[in-house]
Amino acid sequence: MEYIAKAEVGAGGSVGMVFNAIPNTFTDLYLVTSHRHEANVIDGQILVNGSGGSRRALYSQPTTSSSVPPAAVTSGIIGIFGNIGSRTADTFATNTVYFYDYNAAKTHSVTTRSVESNYDYAAFQGLVTSITSSSAAITSIEIRSTNGNLAEGSYAVLYGILKGSDGVTTVS
Amino acid sequence: MPTQTYIPLANYTLTSNDSFVLFSNIPNTYKDLVIAFEGQGSIDENLVFTINGSTSGFSWVQMTSAPTTGYGTNTSIGRVSTSRTTSSIQFSDYAMTSKSKTFFVTTEVLASEIRFLTGLWSNSQAINSIGLGIRTGGSFLTGSQFRLFGIHG
Numbered sequence: 378m379e380y381i382a383k384a385e386v387g388a389g390g391s392v393g394m395v396f397n398a399i400p401n402t403f404t405d406l407y408l409v410t411s412h413r414h415e416a417n418v419i420d421g422q423i424l425v426n427g428s429g430g431s432r433r434a435l436y437s438q439p440t441t442s443s444s445v446p447p448a449a450v451t452s453g454i455i456g457i458f459g460n461i462g463s464r465t466a467d468t469f470a471t472n473t474v475y476f477y478d479y480n481a482a483k484t485h486s487v488t489t490r491s492v493e494s495n496y497d498y499a500a501f502q503g504l505v506t507s508i509t510s511s512s513a514a515i516t517s518i519e520i521r522s523t524n525g526n527l528a529e530g531s532y533a534v535l536y537g538i539l540k541g542s543d544g545v546t547t548v549s
Numbered sequence: 550m551p552t553q554t555y556i557p558l559a560n561y562t563l564t565s566n567d568s569f570v571l572f573s574n575i576p577n578t579y580k581d582l583v584i585a586f587e588g589q590g591s592i593d594e595n596l597v598f599t600i601n602g603s604t605s606g607f608s609w610v611q612m613t614s615a616p617t618t619g620y621g622t623n624t625s626i627g628r629v630s631t632s633r634t635t636s637s638i639q640f641s642d643y644a645m646t647s648k649s650k651t652f653f654v655t656t657e658v659l660a661s662e663i664r665f666l667t668g669l670w671s672n673s674q675a676i677n678s679i680g681l682g683i684r685t686g687g688s689f690l691t692g693s694q695f696r697l698f699g700i701h702g
Binding site: 433434478 | 554555556557560571572573576585587613614633637655658660661663665695696697698699
């Protein structure tokens with residue numbers, strides 16, 4: 378896994394964090410974010426090549442200290458979650474996002490693991506499976522909120538993963 | 550210079566349908582292992598696996614977006630669908646010979662079903678082979694991709 382680029386949100390917030398001109402020299406992409414929304418929404422979205430997609434999310438959001446069963450939701454976006462704006466100001470949601478086979482000319486599989494953070498138990502955890510509407514090789518990725526700006530201090534780092542062989546391990 | 554992680558160990562894309570894929574001769578020089586799968590099955594069924602050829606000593610719990618069993622003591626550790634499916638399987642401390650092996654699996658049938666499973670293989674052998682199959686006679690379809698990575702500790 379190799380570092381490709383980092384995007385950050387400065388003072389005043391920003392509509393999105395954008396990676397453009399992503400090189401085609403890897404097999405998969407791995408995105409790590411720490412971000413929060415200015416508005417009180419949990420749902421973010423990822424745009425791939427400027428377009429969205431569809432998702433299925435499994436999530437849990439405790440409102441008491443006892444555990445709650447997970448719930449599921451489906452909607453027409455590529456899923457990612459950000460800390461909602463009313464959370465303590467220095468807390469950010471952590472996401473890892475895996476893009477499979479990003480150079481292929483097909484719709485792309487996207488898997489997101491997300492954990493919101495807060496100073497108490499009322500934080501959100503989610504797993505999301507998404508599929509892109511774009512069937513072109515992925516050359517750009519943008520992380521946005523579904524309402525308003527991303528907050529100052531948010532950042533995202535993009536890595537490339539290369540498939541291959543060590544010459545020792547066999548597979549058949 | 551940072552240490553590279555996700556070291557590629559093996560990669561396999563099916564050129565014909567296959568009921569079983571086996572990674573073997575896995576070196577013991579990493580801390581964790583990760584398998585990344587993207588593909589389809591001939592049927593909607595459980596993903597099953599073997600470790601070092603063994604199908605015993607497994608136990609797991611899971612949460613899922615589909616109403617199904619929440620725990621088990623078998624090798625059904627995920628899902629494969631006739632729709633596109635992705636799976637990530639991570640083994641912690643796979644080369645240690647002083648502990649049982651833990652793993653977690655996320656399986657996604659794209660935009661329709663998600664499973665997150667954590668499991669235990671009650672065996673202290675170092676893992677040197679991992680097999681993947683589909684329960685009740687299903688096959689992975691042509692074009693399915695399997696990748697194995699080593700992660701440094």
